[in-house]
Amino acid sequence: MYPSSALGEFLRSRRARVSPEDVGLKPGVRHRRVAGLRREELAPLAGVSVGYYTRLEQGQSPNVSDEVLDSVARVLRLDDDEVAHMHRLARVARARESVRPEQLRPGIKMMVDSMRDVPAVAVGRCGDFLAWNRLAHALLAPHWDFDGDVKPNFIRIDFLETEFSRELFPDWEQKARDDIAYLEGSLSRFPGDEGLNALVEELLALSPEFRAMWTEHPVSNCASISRVYRHAEVGEMNLTAELLRTPDDEGQGVTVFQAEAGSESEKRLRRLAETVTAPAE
Known part of the structure; x- marks a missing residue:
């Protein structure tokens, strides 16, 4: 299960990023044992006692108010995505019921199948490709069987098929952090999802890069x-991936990849589309 200590781990990672000078304090002793703010420095700035803040980081304050969390966020200089993530983590200890396995709604699959000019995938909360069109297959995982019973998981590909993923993504490290942010977001919403927790344990065991980045707790919507x-076939393309959430489907979404109109990337994406073989009737 996603640990109830997740909020504390996140707060410690963000506390390490803030120096005393950032919040108007003197640096104090020359050699500090911990990076960033100490608990006793942060607590009064957030308007809480040191003991209360310590319990918060230790997962012993399940009923912490939104006002306290917002005060802590202000001191830690969290952005909007990080604030939302912190509030979700605070709810993890309150609601840890199991969740039902996700099922792709037929209408979502029909929508993905109908898109012919742009790559499109229906993505599950674990990062599974629940459905994809031919162009998405050609772009994201041409080495996988398009019609196979098992669909790829983009997070597994990025961390466990690194020869392929590092070639596809020149900014592989940022892509990998975005993957972890996707997982963090899913886990903060569905802490009882057995598949999510199993995926995290698998990647922690098999990928040194995942283990190192997981401790950073990257956050993004x-x-x-x-x-x-x-x-490999058409060269470099600058594409924007837009994730369209389906709130009634428990964490699923549809991702559409697009190039700027009239750009070289659009021409290359069109060229890639021309290589896609339509399924036999």
């Missing part, structure tokens, strides 16, 4: 991300 895709 992953709604719109532009990056370069270095495709």
